[in-house]
Amino acid sequence: MTDIDTGVRAGTETARTWLASLEHALTAGNADAAAGLFEEDGFWRDFLAFTWNLKTLEGREQICRMLAQTLPHVRPSGWEVEGEPTTADGVTECWVRFETAAGSGWGYLRLRDGKAWTLLTTLQDLRGFEEKKGPRRDRGVVHEITRERTTWLERRRAREEALGRSEQPYCLVVGGGQGGIGLAARLGRLGIPTIVVDKHEKAGDAWRNRYKSLHLHDPVWYDHMPYLPFPDDWPVFPAKDKVADWLMHYADIMELNYWARTECRSAEWNEQAGTWTVVVDRDGEEIVLHPTQLVFALGVSGYPRIPEFPGAETFRGAQHHSSAHAGGDDWAGKRAVVIGSNNSAHDICADLWEHGAEVTMVQRSSTHISRSDSLMDLVLKPLYSEEALEAGITTEQADMLFASWPYRVLPDVQRPAFQEMAERDRDFYEALEAAGFDLDFGEDGSGLFLKYLRRGSGYYIDVGASQLIIDGRVRLASGQVDHLTQDAVVLDDGTELPADLVVHATGYGSMNEWLADLISPEVADRVGKCWGYGSDTTRDPGPWEGELRNMWKPTNVENLWIHGGNLHQSRHYSKYLALQLKARMEGLPTPVFGLEESHHPR
Numbered sequence: 001m002t003d004i005d006t007g008v009r010a011g012t013e014t015a016r017t018w019l020a021s022l023e024h025a026l027t028a029g030n031a032d033a034a035a036g037l038f039e040e041d042g043f044w045r046d047f048l049a050f051t052w053n054l055k056t057l058e059g060r061e062q063i064c065r066m067l068a069q070t071l072p073h074v075r076p077s078g079w080e081v082e083g084e085p086t087t088a089d090g091v092t093e094c095w096v097r098f099e100t101a102a103g104s105g106w107g108y109l110r111l112r113d114g115k116a117w118t119l120l121t122t123l124q125d126l127r128g129f130e131e132k133k134g135p136r137r138d139r140g141v142v143h144e145i146t147r148e149r150t151t152w153l154e155r156r157r158a159r160e161e162a163l164g165r166s167e168q169p170y171c172l173v174v175g176g177g178q179g180g181i182g183l184a185a186r187l188g189r190l191g192i193p194t195i196v197v198d199k200h201e202k203a204g205d206a207w208r209n210r211y212k213s214l215h216l217h218d219p220v221w222y223d224h225m226p227y228l229p230f231p232d233d234w235p236v237f238p239a240k241d242k243v244a245d246w247l248m249h250y251a252d253i254m255e256l257n258y259w260a261r262t263e264c265r266s267a268e269w270n271e272q273a274g275t276w277t278v279v280v281d282r283d284g285e286e287i288v289l290h291p292t293q294l295v296f297a298l299g300v301s302g303y304p305r306i307p308e309f310p311g312a313e314t315f316r317g318a319q320h321h322s323s324a325h326a327g328g329d330d331w332a333g334k335r336a337v338v339i340g341s342n343n344s345a346h347d348i349c350a351d352l353w354e355h356g357a358e359v360t361m362v363q364r365s366s367t368h369i370s371r372s373d374s375l376m377d378l379v380l381k382p383l384y385s386e387e388a389l390e391a392g393i394t395t396e397q398a399d400m401l402f403a404s405w406p407y408r409v410l411p412d413v414q415r416p417a418f419q420e421m422a423e424r425d426r427d428f429y430e431a432l433e434a435a436g437f438d439l440d441f442g443e444d445g446s447g448l449f450l451k452y453l454r455r456g457s458g459y460y461i462d463v464g465a466s467q468l469i470i471d472g473r474v475r476l477a478s479g480q481v482d483h484l485t486q487d488a489v490v491l492d493d494g495t496e497l498p499a500d501l502v503v504h505a506t507g508y509g510s511m512n513e514w515l516a517d518l519i520s521p522e523v524a525d526r527v528g529k530c531w532g533y534g535s536d537t538t539r540d541p542g543p544w545e546g547e548l549r550n551m552w553k554p555t556n557v558e559n560l561w562i563h564g565g566n567l568h569q570s571r572h573y574s575k576y577l578a579l580q581l582k583a584r585m586e587g588l589p590t591p592v593f594g595l596e597e598s599h600h601p602r
Contacts, residue, residue: 011085015094018111019079026076031067035060038116043406047576048123049098049105050074051593052583054553054576056406056546070593075101082106091117095397102588103127108404120404123579129586131189156255163257164289169195170585172278172291173563174264174518177206178247179570180297182226183563185254186578189227192585195289196251197262197280203251204244211327211351214240217343217461219376221384223567224395225250226574237372237463267294267519269558276559293581296515297563300456300531301508307339310483315502317487322348322505328355336360337489337497339481340505341367341437342457346465348503349474360475360497362489366440368459369432369466370418370448371425378417378424379449384568399572407453407533407546411446418447431470436478443537452566453548454532455539457507509602511562512550516602519560527555528598530562545596552577556598559584 018037025033038044044057050070057063078099085094096107100123107121125131132138140152150158163169171187173180176198187194200206207214215237216223220230228250230238238246251258261283268277275290304321312319322344328336328351336352338345341363352359370379381387383398393401405413418441422429433439440458442451451458460466468474479491489497511531516524530550532540547553550562552573563577564570583590 011087011092011094012081014087014092014111014114015081015085015109018109018114018116019081019096023077023079026067026071029071031064031071034067035064038063038119039112042116043118043409044116045118045120045404045406047121047403048579049100049102049107049121050076052554052580052590053592053594054547054551054573055594056408058406058408058546066593070591073101073589073591076105096121102583103130106400108400110404118404118406118409120400122400122403122576126579126583126586126588129190129582132191133189160257163193164195164259164287167193168275168290169193169257170291171195171293171295171581172197172276172289173295173297175297175299175563176200176203176251176258176260177297177299178225178567179299179564179574180295181247181251181254181256181258182570183295183297183574183577184256184258185226185228185250186574187581188254188256190578190582192578192582193257195257195259195291197259197264197282199263200260202248202260203258204247206244207240207247208244209326210240211325211348212240213327213351213354214347215463216240216243217372217463218567219380219384221386221388221395221398222380224571225567226571228253229395264518269519269523269560274559293559293561293584295561295563295577295581296511298511298514300511300564300566302510302513303508304504305507305509306504307481307506309481311490312484314486315484315499317500317502319502319504322503323508325351325503328352328357331501332356334358334500335498336501336503337362337499338503338505339489340364340503340507341460342505342507343460345503345505346460346462348505350465350468352501352503353468353474357501359473360477360499361469362481362491362497363438363476363478364480365458366438368440368442368448368451369429369437369462370421370459371428371462371466374421374425375448375461378421379414379447395571399568402568403572407535410453411442411444411450414446414449415444418442418445421447428466428470432466435470435472436476437466437469438478450535454535454537456531457539511564512602515560521602523557523560525601526557526598527560527562529600530564534599541600543599545599547596549596549599554580554592554595556595 041059044063046055057066080097082095082097085092092111094109096109098105103126104124106124109119110117170192171194173196176196180196184194184196219236220234263281265279275292276294278289280287304323325348334357336357336359338349339362349359349361448459479493482490482492489499512524512527534542534544536542
């Protein structure tokens, strides 16, 4: 027997022994004993299975408190190791399966010295209300010839005509980008009557209408949609029009009730009826909908943030926010100033330069930059790559493994990769700094993903624009904007940047700004800030919450939900949001443990 075989057997025995002890304690209702199986500062991250929330418990005291409140109705059982555990550097890791009163669960466990360091538990389906897939799929047709039978197409059209007219949707999703339609696909698989409303002409237009050089910055393995992954011959970085067409066809293939050219005008909760009253404008027709659940799926941010610079009204050139940048075709030979230095700013500078403009980037604060190849090799490859697929790591497993790290631990997990990146790309970073670019690796050196989770900004995945800055083809100016004149941007040190075009790549507000306008300021403040988890870093003030604020989980406003994030997050977390909505539709008990207080209103 080899050392590897001995190690596998030892790891399996360690994991099984620990799970048996956990099951014994949980079955006995002994929360203290169960919590004692964790390290003193161990972590239990739960998605719905115990808490009907997205919640991280930190330390034995929090774990014990959670179990004491939830065990009577969760009634977990059947804990077992799935597959073969692995052991490295004193840590034994394994997949875990279990059952609860509500349904089946899946998790991931890390043990050190016989105690749990981290445990992720997730609810995967609802017993009796599983998705109709595999052996549970519909037959599609009854093999009995009768008169006036209806076809699939006739039934689909009848559903589309009835929903929102003679029949009300249980769920209304406001926002038909990749997040909204991915969630709607999950809701459809669970049999939840759902309408998605979006102001664009067709699904995918949020991508389609951007500047023509735009591509995905994340690799394709990271960005699949639920149920329908991109074909395995797709490029690593698909073009925006390719993605747009995929989303358009996705909405049709998944048979979504997708209302294009529809804008949400207002929403109000009707306490007596237990439904929302939502007024929408559908291609010029006002329609009033009465969904039970209302989901805002409008991306990862609120309205475009355009600073009010003195003199802006006197500027004789053109000004627009980065979200409205259609491309650089009309700016050849013109002077463009792009205010900002994150992803959009770099992309737009590159686009304008490609089209012959004279471009200056204004950097107002430090930016983290990861070269795309280095990010894939050092950070994403273990989970999202051809190598990961060959190693047997599916997209679902990759999502779970990424989620298995609590946010308190994640900086330490990410930091070594970004330290290696800094060393690997030393010449690149030194050249950028020599050009005057102000670089950072996050306030604690943890890099891109933590910046994204904390504030949703402050970084650029380099796909070529950095070299333009290094070479001086895109000029760089540093400092704060003091004011605009008729034909220039003036910085606080007096530097004048002549301009025919000013692009404000200045970010977005919080998602709850949408709530203030469409429902009420009071509701927006009851929900509080969306995104960030209380890390007490720039743009992510405390207190510590340990999960992204208000995302994919119950808010402090009844039947109001927030869905968003990048393609990876939208894919993974839409599953848990869909399960919460299905449980409520079916009247299942969903006692929420640890609902966070609202912090940081608009």
